[in-house]
Amino acid sequence: MNLPEIPRNSSRQEMRKALIRLRMEMHRQELRHESRQLLQPLQRVRGMGQSFQDGLGIKHAPLWGVAAVTLLGFLTGKGAKGSGIRSASRMVRLGTTLLPLIKLIIGSARKN
Structure with missing residues (x-):
């Protein structure tokens, strides 16, 4: 996760922007995680099909x-x-x- 740089003497507005960026990055990470979980059964089926074909030669x-x-x-x-x-x-x-x-x-x- 890429954390935004926060200057030491930042204003309230800069702190809010940094907080919003952090929240958006957290949401992106959540979406990636959820999409991986949703696609996991499909990946398993693809892997089973590939291993079946390899097993038959x-x-x-x-x-x-x-x-x-x-x-x-x-x-x-x-x-x-x-x-x-x-x-x-x-x-x-x-x-x-x-x-x-x-x-x-x-x-x-x-x-x-």
């Missing part, structure tokens, strides 16, 4: 999650022409095609 985990959800949406979504057997065979064919790529990506993510 996956970089850009939210991006991978969005990509997985989008891919599942495309694969399981009902198309205009798709019947049950055709769409199932299409999913199996796509899965077998993408499996080596997925293994490659996961393997490189674990090495880093």
